[in-house]
Amino acid sequence: MNLVLTWLTDPTHWSGDDGVPHRILEHLTYSAVALVIAAIIAIPLGLYVGHTGRGKFLVVNIAGAARAIPSLGLLFIMVLALGPRLSGDAAFVVPCLVVLAVLAVPPILAGAYAGVEEVDAGARDAAKGMGMRDVQVLVKVELPCALPLIFSGLRSATLQVVATATIAATAGLGGLGRLLIDGLAVRDFGQMAAGAVLVAALALVVDLAFALVQRYAVSSGLTGRRAASRRSRPKASADSIPITIS
Amino acid sequence: MSWFIDHLPAVLSLTWRHVYLAGVPLVLGLLVAVPLGWLARRYRVLYPLLIAGTGLLYTIPSLALFILMPLFIGTKILDPVNVVLAMTIYTVALLVRTVADGLGAVPDSVNQAATAMGFGRVRRLFMVELPLAVPVISAGLRVAAVSNVSIVSVAAIIGVPQLGSLFTDGFRRNFMEPILVGVVACVLLALVFDLVIIAGTRLITPWQRTRRAA
Numbered sequence: 197m198n199l200v201l202t203w204l205t206d207p208t209h210w211s212g213d214d215g216v217p218h219r220i221l222e223h224l225t226y227s228a229v230a231l232v233i234a235a236i237i238a239i240p241l242g243l244y245v246g247h248t249g250r251g252k253f254l255v256v257n258i259a260g261a262a263r264a265i266p267s268l269g270l271l272f273i274m275v276l277a278l279g280p281r282l283s284g285d286a287a288f289v290v291p292c293l294v295v296l297a298v299l300a301v302p303p304i305l306a307g308a309y310a311g312v313e314e315v316d317a318g319a320r321d322a323a324k325g326m327g328m329r330d331v332q333v334l335v336k337v338e339l340p341c342a343l344p345l346i347f348s349g350l351r352s353a354t355l356q357v358v359a360t361a362t363i364a365a366t367a368g369l370g371g372l373g374r375l376l377i378d379g380l381a382v383r384d385f386g387q388m389a390a391g392a393v394l395v396a397a398l399a400l401v402v403d404l405a406f407a408l409v410q411r412y413a414v415s416s417g418l419t420g421r422r423a424a425s426r427r428s429r430p431k432a433s434a435d436s437i438p439i440t441i442s
Numbered sequence: 443m444s445w446f447i448d449h450l451p452a453v454l455s456l457t458w459r460h461v462y463l464a465g466v467p468l469v470l471g472l473l474v475a476v477p478l479g480w481l482a483r484r485y486r487v488l489y490p491l492l493i494a495g496t497g498l499l500y501t502i503p504s505l506a507l508f509i510l511m512p513l514f515i516g517t518k519i520l521d522p523v524n525v526v527l528a529m530t531i532y533t534v535a536l537l538v539r540t541v542a543d544g545l546g547a548v549p550d551s552v553n554q555a556a557t558a559m560g561f562g563r564v565r566r567l568f569m570v571e572l573p574l575a576v577p578v579i580s581a582g583l584r585v586a587a588v589s590n591v592s593i594v595s596v597a598a599i600i601g602v603p604q605l606g607s608l609f610t611d612g613f614r615r616n617f618m619e620p621i622l623v624g625v626v627a628c629v630l631l632a633l634v635f636d637l638v639i640i641a642g643t644r645l646i647t648p649w650q651r652t653r654r655a656a
Contacts, residue, residue, distance in 0.1 A: 359503030392506035
């Protein structure tokens with residue numbers, strides 16, 4: 197533990213291009229880019245599959261099978277296959293981002309699909325009965341109801357991406373993984389362990405940030421977060437009736 | 443294919459190491475998760491604590507956990523025990539919730555009937571609740587098995603040999619074939635783990651088979 201503290205409290209490790217803040221920024225940038233790309237592909241697709249029921253079999257199985265593919269192997273295959281066709285930093289940044297995005301798609305897809313699929317049929321029927329068009333049912337009813345599962349898909353994709361971005365340092369990508377990989381190369385255990393602590397902390401903070409966003413994005417009608425105050429309301433109005441009469 | 447044929451014995455020995463590193467944690471994880479899951483179900487206060495706690499463990503990226511293990515248990519960085527323990531932590535993280543939910547899905551009427559028949563709490567747990575929770579627990583175990591096989595390969599980066607070593611060796615030599623062989627072997631191994639768990643589940647839940655046949 198002392199090694200870690202010594203490394204972390206050394207001010208020279210906190211500035212410059214291989215300093216901790218820059219590495220964290222790199223890690224977050226790569227992860228965010230990959231997640232946004234994956235979400236743009238997977239959320240609409242998942243909503244479509246959940247709404248229409250088409251391709252259900254495919255989505256469920258892709259999500260299951262993707263878990264079996266070792267990310268390290270996929271990463272190296274992509275870098276060896278795409279790398280020679282690209283020049284400069286792009287030779288490893290682009291293949292790494294592709295792999296990160298590819299790994300993020302299945303959990304997001306599964307979450308979006310399952311979210312829409314599990315919407316209460318009564319809510320869907322009520323929306324149709326109110327005269328909503330198909331698109332309105334999807335956007336105004338199914339999407340908000342599916343948010344908890346969409347978020348859980350996004351969160352597991354995020355953990356996957358943050359972890360894989362770490363091991364992508366073996367293929368030359370920047371980010372906190374550099375501390376682990378470079379430390380390993382020179383047998384600097386202090387740096388490796390400090391990097392590992394930082395990566396673990398980053399993963400936790402990102403997940404907590406998602407949890408916080410989820411808290412405010414998901415309708416309180418679904419979470420029951422404000423159920424307590426709502427329950428007390430009828431009682432309050434009942435009390436107020438005699439007052440207005442008198 | 444020529445590389446694969448020439449190196450078949452080496453690939454097989456790496457496969458066995460992989461089976462050990464991914465399989466032992468499954469058994470250990472299950473043994474730890476069952477009492478924890480039971481506690482989470484028995485004492486409602488503990489449920490959110492245990493679920494959130496194990497959930498936090500799951501957020502730790504695998505490479506970081508492999509490197510941090512020696513700090514906690516005082517082993518050498520290359521010791522396979524680090525990987526076994528780290529994978530056990532992930533397995534427990536996945537299974538505690540499954541066990542708790544599986545036990546929770548046992549109908550109250552069944553538990554009451556068992557109590558009325560004179561089953562004590564321990565005997566009821568082992569002879570009624572756990573067997574009925576097996577299908578749910580086995581679903582969780584399948585997820586854990588498949589992701590364990592995939593995550594273990596990351597340990598090649600810190601130099602613990604298993605199928606992932608084919609990735610690092612191939613990448614270092616700019617040679618695609620070992621990497622492809624490794625990926626295929628990993629996926630096949632995950633499939634085998636999955637099938638073994640399905641077969642085991644069928645074996646110990648005979649009532650599910652008769653219900654399906656009827």
